[in-house]
Amino acid sequence: MKKTQKISEEALKRFLRSKGLKATSDRVTLLAILKKSIKPLTIEALHTKCVSTINRATLYRNMAAMSQRDIVRKIEFRHGHAHYEFRQQEDHHHVVCVKCDRIEDVQDCSVSELIPKLSQKTNFFIQEHSLEFFGVCSSCKKI
Amino acid sequence: MKKTQKISEEALKRFLRSKGLKATSDRVTLLAILKKSIKPLTIEALHTKCVSTINRATLYRNMAAMSQRDIVRKIEFRHGHAHYEFRQQEDHHHVVCVKCDRIEDVQDCSVSELIPKLSQKTNFFIQEHSLEFFGVCSSCKKI
């Protein structure tokens, strides 16, 4: 039990270092939380999950640093505050409930197939895309 | 010249009324600006384009009201401030340059075809989606 935790913690540290970041305890904690989470988290959520030991400025700075290095992905939904997720899979999206803000994953996405045509048409070098769906979840449909 | 302007202004007023909103001069001005713009605009951009005669609180209130009534569409890119566009076409998206923030339109989108399957899988009633591409535009590629 304790051993597995230690091992994965070491792995996270190595991962951070490999991306040119110091493996501070804050960052390891944040990454562990994000890795465990099945949905993208806000700064607020991350803060409370860290049992509030982390400073908000540091939190923002860390998310920015990890975002820049492609360790996490920053997602803007529409409530005006950013969400972050561990960047494991490429091409993976979300459905957001407009009533209760519940977020679920959407796996298969064929958008990447559109990109070659799009690059040609717009003359942009397209690096990334975000696809989010908005609707009403099963629980909120009943109300 | 003057006549055509008057006519379209009347049309905008009728449009606003048809959506249950009073046709105030602020709203007509805002809608005219958004209709003319080829790209989504921030609150900031709207404010300056109104030659700053409009109050910021009013601006926010108007965008919220028009958003709710599907007159305009609110889009969140990743710089943390919302953009708004006149809601003419359905299913129409954007490429955003991550270096200079230039925004271009993307017309054809086949995402709506995915929705029936997705509704079934997630049990969400999906109302809307947003698809945005991020990359480097032709001018910034040269630098």
Add this chain to the structure above:
DNA sequence: CAACTAAATGCAAAAAGTTCGCATTTAAAT
């Protein structure tokens, strides 16, 4: 492992971006 350096942190203060309460004005219905 002690000493060092660049990076990261905490704090408080300030910037952005957005919302609210309330008195006044305006659109449109009567």
Add this chain to the structure above:
DNA sequence: ATTTAAATGCGAACTTTTTGCATTTAGTTG
């Protein structure tokens, strides 16, 4: 022309995010 509900302007407040600076820490070097 009068009336009323909706919209506005203003300032203050609130939320989210950023910054400057002194202090601490991670990782490196001798």
